[in-house]
Amino acid sequence: MSDRSRALLRNGMARLWWYGFCSYDENRSDPFELTGPLLKKLDVTQNLLENAFGRNNQITHAVLGVLLDREKDGNPFYVREKVRELAHYIVQIGGVTILDALDGSELRELVVGKIEQLIAA
Numbered sequence: 064m065s066d067r068s069r070a071l072l073r074n075g076m077a078r079l080w081w082y083g084f085c086s087y088d089e090n091r092s093d094p095f096e097l098t099g100p101l102l103k104k105l106d107v108t109q110n111l112l113e114n115a116f117g118r119n120n121q122i123t124h125a126v127l128g129v130l131l132d133r134e135k136d137g138n139p140f141y142v143r144e145k146v147r148e149l150a151h152y153i154v155q156i157g158g159v160t161i162l163d164a165l166d167g168s169e170l171r172e173l174v175v176g177k178i179e180q181l182i183a184a
Contacts, residue, residue, distance in 0.1 A: 081112070082098065082101060082102060082108070082112075083095065083098065085101065085111075085112060085117070085120060085123050086098040086101045086123070086124075086127060088124055096131065097123075097124060097127040097128065097131060099131065099134075100127045100130040100131045100134065101123075101127055103130075103134075103141060104141045104143070104146070106141070106143045106146045106147065107130065107141065107146055110146055110147055110149070110150035111123055111126060111127070111150065114150055114153070114154055115154070115157070116153055116154065116157055116162060119162065119163060121163070121165075121166075121167060121170060122153065122162055122170055124167065125167055125170035125171045125173075125174055126149070126153070126170075126174050128171065129171055129174045129175055129178065133178070140178055140182070145178075145181045145182075148177075148181055149174070149177055149178060149181065152177045153173075153174075153177075156173060
């Protein structure tokens with residue numbers, strides 16, 4: 064992560080603004096609905112936003128949307144090691160796939176598939 068993007072997370076006011084910016088989805092009835100899963104556990108926040116893909120709102124929204132859906136269904140996915148493995152997987156996939164070229168449903172499929180794999184392990 065560059066010093067500039069790291070500064071967004073180190074400065075308290077900038078960090079709060081960045082959390083809101085990254086989780087804001089104007090297509091939802093509650094545009095800040097994804098802020099809950101983002102801030103539910105520090106591991107989610109750090110693993111999503113401190114990676115290179117953290118500045119891509121489409122990826123962030125896909126992950127947070129899946130986490131929110133799982134929570135609503137009574138199957139939350141906030142286990143520290145599993146969240147880290149999910150983030151690591153996204154970084155690995157980003158090394159061989161242009162994630163920016165995928166649409167939201169394809170990103171969600173990747174996330175859901177990996178979460179199901181992690182839960183089954």
